[in-house]
Amino acid sequence: MTALRCFEVCFVLLLKVSAGFGDLRRPENVSVDSLNTRYVLRWDWPHETAANQTVTFTAQYIAKHNLQKQLWRPVCDDVLEHFCDFTKAKLFYHNLFVLRVRANTSQQSSSWVQIEFCPEKHAALGPPSSVKLNAVKEDLEVTITDPLSSNNQSMKTLLDNNLSYLIQYWRRSEGPQTAKDLPTQNNVAMLIDLDRQTWYCVRVQSRYRRFIINKNSVFSDTQCECTKGDMPYWQIILYILVSLLLLCLLLALWYFCFYKVFTVLKDTFRPAIQLPDHIQELWLNDSEKPQLLSPECPESVCEPLVMVNAVLDEVEAMDEQSVNAEEQDSSAHSRTGSSDSGVYSTEEDSCHRSTTHTDLQMSSKKHRAQLHDGTLMELCV
Known part of the structure; x- marks a missing residue:
């Protein structure tokens, strides 16, 4: 009876378990x-x-x-x-x-x-809760705040002070840069041997090492800061030279533009073609201003101008030399002529001389008239 009762209880329990x-x-x-x-x-x-x-x-x-x-x-x-x-x-x-x-x-x-x-x-290890940079002359001071627990307690206390950090820093530029590593267990680290007046970027990773446990966090947000310090002399001199060069180029460009504008204005309002010097002298003298046009004649009139005596004297001298040369030739010809035709030769030579002299005078007058007409035509505008 007892065995049967136990069997029933076990069967009921199995049904409940199967149902559950x-x-x-x-x-x-x-x-x-x-x-x-x-x-x-x-x-x-x-x-x-x-x-x-x-x-x-x-x-x-x-x-x-x-x-x-x-x-x-x-x-x-x-x-x-x-x-x-x-x-x-x-x-x-x-x-x-x-x-x-x-x-x-x-x-x-x-x-x-x-x-x-x-x-x-x-459990994953978090990065530092904050990273701050402070420029100290040409160095950078990195201040690291420990990662925090759920109750805002430093994780370093839970990790038995086995928490360390890896600082990566590089020079900020457009091209890719190779980061330098600086491991530290301190919350304040100094980055040295940096360039003056240069931007550097920093990020920090948390690390936990204990027995076989090796955990690394992700890197913190990147922070950038510019170093201070006095600028080296060579860099100051270089900046001055570059500034002077740019200033000279700017002045040269300004002078070139000013010269071009001045030349255009000058050619526009004061052309390069000028009157002859003797006409300019007469024009400058108020008492002797020339009158090229007659007030009585409405049309263009050319006033005769006196020729320079030097030109006419030169022509007369040339004519006299030609006459003298002809006379000498005639005399020589008369002396070498035949003796029995003395009267005829004399008369012929005299006629020839008169004819030649007359032709020369006519040629001289004609030449003078041509010079006179050409001068007048040149002076008439």
């Missing part, structure tokens, strides 16, 4: 999203349920060394979201825990899905 865990699927892709001391358990549940059934989720944790005691502590109970924030549970950073989650409906629950989680090993 048989049909409902459990969550999938369970993981912990963590940074410093912020821990969020996330999961997926892409399954379908019967109509009018709402699926909720329950999440719990326990220290692994207490797993046999089954002292589970709930963090999220019947929540609709697919995540549970374990930050408020304040898990000890160096301890190992077991986290679990399951799906629930009004009639049944799924089986548990559990994972192990150690914050020291699995």
Whole structure:
């Protein structure tokens, strides 16, 4: 009778268990999203349920060394979201825990899905909370603030002072630059051997080294600062020379433009063609201004001008020389002539001389008239 009673009880328990865990699927892709001391358990549940059934989720944790005691502590109970924030549970950073989650409906629950989680090993390390740069002459002072926990506590206290930093700095320019590394465990570091009056950019990475644990954070935001310090003499001289060169080029360009404009204006309002000098002298003398046009005649009239005596005298001298040459030739011809034709030769020579002299005078007069007419034509405009 006792054995039969025990069999009935076991059968009822099996039915309950099968009713509770048989049909409902459990969550999938369970993981912990963590940074410093912020821990969020996330999961997926892409399954379908019967109509009018709402699926909720329950999440719990326990220290692994207490797993046999089954002292589970709930963090999220019947929540609709697919995540549970374990930050408020304040898990000890160096301890190992077991986290679990399951799906629930009004009639049944799924089986548990559990994972192990150690914050020291699995939680990501954050970058410094802030990085500040201060120019000290030609050096840069880097001030680093430790990454903070969920309660704004320095992570260095949780990591047993095993927190260090890697500083990367480079000269800011348009082209790619090779960064220099400076590891340090201090919160204040000095960047030396930098160029004066130059921009440098800095970023910092957090590092944690302990036993087999090796964690690196992402780099902080890039900060840039310009160094100070006196400018070297060679650079000052170079700047002065470049400034003078640019000034000279500017002055030359200004002078060239001014000369071009002045030349155009001068050619426009004062042409290069000028009157002869003797006419300009007469024009400048108010008492002897020439009158090229007669006030009585409406048309253009050419006034006869007196020829320069030097030209006429030169022509007369040439005529006299020609006459003398002819006379000498005639005399020589008469002396070498025949003796029996003396009277005839004399008469012929005299006639020839008179004819030649007359022709020369006519030629001289004609030449004078041509010069006189040409001068008048040149002076008439």
